[in-house]
Amino acid sequence: MTTIAVTGHMDLTESTVPLVQEALRSLLRVYNADELTGVTCLARGSDTLFAEAVVEAGGHLIAVLPSQDYQEAKVKPDHAPAFNRLAAVADVVIMPYDTANRDAYEAANGELLKRADRLVAVWDGKPSTGKGGTADTVEQARDAGLPVDVVWPSEAQRGA
Template identity: 40%
Template sequence: MMSIIGVTGHRELTAAITTHVRAQIVAMLREQPNPLLGLGSLADGADQLFAETVLQEGGRLHVVLPAAGYENTLHDGKTYQRLLAAAAEVTTLDFTEPGPPAYEAAGRYVAERCDLLVAVWDGDTPRGPGGTFAAVSYARSIGKPVRICWPDGAVRP
């Protein structure tokens, strides 16, 4: 049986938050039965951190691209390209341009197909449509387990 672990999370993380969250993700991944498949969109921040950690822990990646031109919305193109090249599978959703509807659809895709959704999330209300709050809310509404990874007392940048 394969463990399919999805990710959603904030795009901007401080160095301290990144260190803490990486340790939480490593511990959580090591609890899962192998083989391990990480499912996410490779957005800056949480998605790329999760994907790198999955690969370091010997898992495989299934990348869900929200739309054509998605890579143009990212700050860390080198990391994105490296992780995309390492993916075992890539699914591109049928949106002509990136934006909240595509991001929300990608979050739903991940939530529907994972066994567990990892949310690198401060638990706060959304800053806009289609983000982490929407993905977590949807996952919970369809009965998927959600694991929050966030340092106590940390403030999102």
């Protein structure tokens, strides 16, 4: 069994989405469906694209939600259909925080890494702008000795 966690940018441009989707599909092709588990927080952008690729590959999905109010507080109406569809097929783990905040996000990222054999980072390689961003999660994974696969196609871009 291989358990792969994901971290990545939420603000991918529209033209970047299909590039990242194909890169994730390609990365996951080497795993047998019955031996693949994906772990994600189901945030918009990279987390959702990864979750969709895991489901498409026939793998098992675990969703680690940072707080009790995460869906109501942080899932915007345009993202809700994908979030709900993926949460419905995942084993959902809710972190013991009432409110979605920086501490809850950091704890959720720690839980992702605890469960993982490796990390996929949809990451432009730049430092985090705040505590607990993609770069910080990559650094924590590397410090813990987890292999990290960085996915950032050459034409990928982040939006505003």
